[in-house]
């Protein structure tokens with residue numbers, strides 16, 4: 448895939464658009480979303496900080512889909528192709544609010560909670576910036592390190608849900624190692 452070589456100030460500008468989109472979507476969904484269930488919290492307590500499990504909210508959309516960002520038209524003009532289609536994804540996490548198109552359990556729920564931990568450590572603006580840079584450097588959605596981290600840990604949990612590990616330490620290790 449060919450992706451545009453953007454000047455630094457344009458990357459920062461796009462990251463700002465993404466951060467605003469995340470904040471707006473988060474705010475919109477938050478009042479409709481509900482906490483994790485007791486069984487969900489119990490099964491995940493050996494992996495996530497309790498403040499993550501207690502503050503995360505879930506919203507399952509039934510009659511609507513997540514809207515793609517309003518600035519996608521502008522990004523296409525800048526030369527972006529194959530932008531992630533959020534309306535077709537199983538779920539997307541806006542800071543501590545997980546919006547999904549189906550009920551989330553197991554590895555997919557775990558994956559989204561890894562994003563909540565990433566947001567906690569990075570903040571929305573830095574998360575957005577690393578997401579955009581990861582998309583450009585990695586050559587698309589699959590190459591975004593924030594996604595690869597979440598997929599890896601989600602798969603590790605799913606293949607062995609009894610063996611606990613700290614998502615907080617995994618994410619901070621990736622940050623310290625400059626892997627995002």
Ligand SMILES: [Zn+2]
Nearest residue numbers: 558562594597
């Ligand atoms: Zn993801």
